[in-house]
Amino acid sequence: MNRFEKGLDVFSEYMDDGWEKPKNGQMEDPLDSVAPDFRRWIIEAYGEIYGRPHLDKKERALIVIASLVTQGAHTQLATHIKRGLNAGLTKEQLAECIIQCLPYNGFPRVQQALVILKQVIEE
Amino acid sequence: MNRFEKGLDVFSEYMDDGWEKPKNGQMEDPLDSVAPDFRRWIIEAYGEIYGRPHLDKKERALIVIASLVTQGAHTQLATHIKRGLNAGLTKEQLAECIIQCLPYNGFPRVQQALVILKQVIEE
Amino acid sequence: MNRFEKGLDVFSEYMDDGWEKPKNGQMEDPLDSVAPDFRRWIIEAYGEIYGRPHLDKKERALIVIASLVTQGAHTQLATHIKRGLNAGLTKEQLAECIIQCLPYNGFPRVQQALVILKQVIEE
Amino acid sequence: MNRFEKGLDVFSEYMDDGWEKPKNGQMEDPLDSVAPDFRRWIIEAYGEIYGRPHLDKKERALIVIASLVTQGAHTQLATHIKRGLNAGLTKEQLAECIIQCLPYNGFPRVQQALVILKQVIEE
Amino acid sequence: MNRFEKGLDVFSEYMDDGWEKPKNGQMEDPLDSVAPDFRRWIIEAYGEIYGRPHLDKKERALIVIASLVTQGAHTQLATHIKRGLNAGLTKEQLAECIIQCLPYNGFPRVQQALVILKQVIEE
Amino acid sequence: MNRFEKGLDVFSEYMDDGWEKPKNGQMEDPLDSVAPDFRRWIIEAYGEIYGRPHLDKKERALIVIASLVTQGAHTQLATHIKRGLNAGLTKEQLAECIIQCLPYNGFPRVQQALVILKQVIEE
Numbered sequence: 174m175n176r177f178e179k180g181l182d183v184f185s186e187y188m189d190d191g192w193e194k195p196k197n198g199q200m201e202d203p204l205d206s207v208a209p210d211f212r213r214w215i216i217e218a219y220g221e222i223y224g225r226p227h228l229d230k231k232e233r234a235l236i237v238i239a240s241l242v243t244q245g246a247h248t249q250l251a252t253h254i255k256r257g258l259n260a261g262l263t264k265e266q267l268a269e270c271i272i273q274c275l276p277y278n279g280f281p282r283v284q285q286a287l288v289i290l291k292q293v294i295e296e
Numbered sequence: 297m298n299r300f301e302k303g304l305d306v307f308s309e310y311m312d313d314g315w316e317k318p319k320n321g322q323m324e325d326p327l328d329s330v331a332p333d334f335r336r337w338i339i340e341a342y343g344e345i346y347g348r349p350h351l352d353k354k355e356r357a358l359i360v361i362a363s364l365v366t367q368g369a370h371t372q373l374a375t376h377i378k379r380g381l382n383a384g385l386t387k388e389q390l391a392e393c394i395i396q397c398l399p400y401n402g403f404p405r406v407q408q409a410l411v412i413l414k415q416v417i418e419e
Numbered sequence: 420m421n422r423f424e425k426g427l428d429v430f431s432e433y434m435d436d437g438w439e440k441p442k443n444g445q446m447e448d449p450l451d452s453v454a455p456d457f458r459r460w461i462i463e464a465y466g467e468i469y470g471r472p473h474l475d476k477k478e479r480a481l482i483v484i485a486s487l488v489t490q491g492a493h494t495q496l497a498t499h500i501k502r503g504l505n506a507g508l509t510k511e512q513l514a515e516c517i518i519q520c521l522p523y524n525g526f527p528r529v530q531q532a533l534v535i536l537k538q539v540i541e542e
Numbered sequence: 543m544n545r546f547e548k549g550l551d552v553f554s555e556y557m558d559d560g561w562e563k564p565k566n567g568q569m570e571d572p573l574d575s576v577a578p579d580f581r582r583w584i585i586e587a588y589g590e591i592y593g594r595p596h597l598d599k600k601e602r603a604l605i606v607i608a609s610l611v612t613q614g615a616h617t618q619l620a621t622h623i624k625r626g627l628n629a630g631l632t633k634e635q636l637a638e639c640i641i642q643c644l645p646y647n648g649f650p651r652v653q654q655a656l657v658i659l660k661q662v663i664e665e
Numbered sequence: 666m667n668r669f670e671k672g673l674d675v676f677s678e679y680m681d682d683g684w685e686k687p688k689n690g691q692m693e694d695p696l697d698s699v700a701p702d703f704r705r706w707i708i709e710a711y712g713e714i715y716g717r718p719h720l721d722k723k724e725r726a727l728i729v730i731a732s733l734v735t736q737g738a739h740t741q742l743a744t745h746i747k748r749g750l751n752a753g754l755t756k757e758q759l760a761e762c763i764i765q766c767l768p769y770n771g772f773p774r775v776q777q778a779l780v781i782l783k784q785v786i787e788e
Numbered sequence: 789m790n791r792f793e794k795g796l797d798v799f800s801e802y803m804d805d806g807w808e809k810p811k812n813g814q815m816e817d818p819l820d821s822v823a824p825d826f827r828r829w830i831i832e833a834y835g836e837i838y839g840r841p842h843l844d845k846k847e848r849a850l851i852v853i854a855s856l857v858t859q860g861a862h863t864q865l866a867t868h869i870k871r872g873l874n875a876g877l878t879k880e881q882l883a884e885c886i887i888q889c890l891p892y893n894g895f896p897r898v899q900q901a902l903v904i905l906k907q908v909i910e911e
Contacts, residue, residue, distance in 0.1 A: 245490075245491070245492075264453070268453050268454050271454075272454060272456075272457075275460070280460075280461060280464070280495070281487065281490065281492035281494075281495040282490075282492070283457075284450070284457070284494075284495065285492070285494065287450050287453055287454050287457060288449075288450070290453050291449070291450060291452060291453045294453065
């Protein structure tokens with residue numbers, strides 16, 4: 174099993190039940206026309222980083238969300254809130270994760286993140 | 297019990313065994329000469345934010361550390377690595393927390409954080 | 420008078436004349452469904468921070484706007500430009516506040532902020 | 543030739559063939575109503591900074607794009623991708639410039655930038 | 666009077682009484698060996714930006730300090746705290762400026778800034 | 789040749805003449821005690837990212853330096869200024885790279901970077 178396939182295995186744990194692992198070991202991405210390796214690098218990162226021991230998938234999702242709240246990465250935050258739900262986090266835990274960032278980031282970052290959380294939950 | 301006292305109770309869970317809760321409900325801080333309310337606000341934040349339900353103290357420590365890695369707040373990162381150890385995280389878990397930030401922050405932030413983790417552990 | 424009520428008093432100075440202080444000491448917020456304490460924390464911050472001595476409300480509004488320009492917090496910048504106008508700043512002073520950030524932030528942050536200032540003024 | 547005129551000369555190298563240098567030495571800008579000097583400062587920066595020796599215009603465009611990717615300045619990134627194309631960079635070189643930022647910034651910043659590159663190229 | 670000389674006039678208002686305007690219209694800087702125009706650009710920025718109407722020098726100093734607190738620019742923060750004192754701000758006002766950044770930046774940025782304020786005041 | 793070995797080949801182009809490729813395919817790093825995979829990931833990134841076509845090694849070094857200036861990553865900036873020199877950039881080109889960041893980042897980031905450039909050159 175190569176890096177990409179190992180990555181897909183770990184990646185699937187953060188996707189909802191309807192998600193199907195690509196059979197030919199390839200995964201299409203809207204960015205293929207400008208950066209055809211980009212999707213592969215993301216998937217490989219799941220194998221190399223998310224697949225490591227000592228922390229479970231819920232804890233890793235919380236860490237990623239805290240980092241995205243802090244850097245104000247809104248599109249990715251919406252994506253990773255969904256992956257966090259798929260990994261087993263409740264919406265209360267996701268709200269607490271964002272709230273826990275408040276004393277270390279201030280109101281603007283946290284407000285932006287809570288708006289995104291609300292949008293994802295209401296979808 | 298007022299906000300400060302409630303905060304001290306939660307704060308004590310992140311301090312080592314030698315730490316003693318101030319008896320007179322006051323806590324000296326090096327910054328008292330320029331901002332005498334600053335320490336109080338920190339302690340109150342422990343009661344208001346860390347003391348909330350849905351996430352345990354290890355999860356909250358991981359979230360804070362991920363945020364500090366992301367913003368490159370080195371002094372505070374050293375402090376919160378120690379508090380994470382006091383809250384029960386192992387040094388392997390702390391290393392994984394920082395490593396999990398790699399795909400979302402890149403090498404510089406993570407390298408700086410690992411250097412600080414190494415210094416704290418070696419102390 | 421508790422923290423929230425004290426905060427409401429200070430907060431009202433940054434709101435336009437049509438704003439009415441909530442009578443039941445509660446204030447609805449779109450984020451109540453995900454983080455029901457969030458609005459309360461903001462209001463309390465007005466009492467704890469904005470309500471302090473040594474700087475007047477115009478100076479505090481300038482400081483907040485400079486910080487929001489620097490962190491690129493666009494939604495909050497629009498809000499605080501309006502609050503600055505309510506606090507008595509002229510649109511020329513608001514433009515100068517953003518322009519004064521230019522040598523310390525560069526063109527992108529300042530251009531984004533001027534676009535927002537223009538939108539708020541034209542509304 | 544004053545600073546503004548010198549700036550216009552350098553600026554023209556980053557504009558497409560249809561762009562015409564303003565004849566009266568003035569250049570209108572949507573931000574004139576709030577900050578009438580803002581456009582002049584940008585043009586002067588082309589004379590003072592872009593017009594310097596040791597690096598050519600393609601290299602300067604790559605540097606600016608790398609900085610804008612890093613700070614997540616999306617509107618300005620779209621503008622400078624177009625200027626980079628006008629300065630002679632290929633779309634492959636622009637994609638590589640953004641990809642080279644990946645190990646130092648992580649996936650979110652780079653994904654946002656690739657989305658913008660794709661939009662500019664497809665226009 | 667050229668840009669540099671106009672800049673020196675405005676710059677002198679932020680320097681202490683012992684500071685003497687360079688007689689030959691030139692100003693030495695430690696960075697001259699790598700970037701001989703750098704000091705000139707800073708001085709010119711004082712004429713172009715600080716010298717504008719609608720805000721006084723204390724207000725401009727507060728805005729700059731708020732921006733430097735937000736971006737965590739420690740060396741420049743120490744410099745501009747001194748210039749703020751020279752411009753007539755009291756140490757209490759400087760502390761309040763930093764404290765006013767707390768709700769919008771969180772504890773780490775503000776703590777770092779207060780440590781620097783304390784160092785400058787104690788010097 | 790695996791990823792690490794391919795990475796070492798590309799990495800060697802950014803190292804000075806005295807640098808020797810590790811014979812056993814392993815490379816010691818001060819961070820091995822906390823994150824033994826960290827050095828391998830860096831080296832692999834050289835093979836995966838720096839080793840790509842369309843941009844030469846000088847251009848890639850300029851892009852990385854521009855990104856590090858922008859994020860204020862001082863330790864890594866010193867390292868990559870040295871690697872830029874090894875890749876064939878002159879000290880004048882390195883100064884221009886940092887200066888080109890000025891209009892997009894402002895004085896603090898650029899001043900910090902020029903101080904580091906000066907230190908590296910004087911070593």
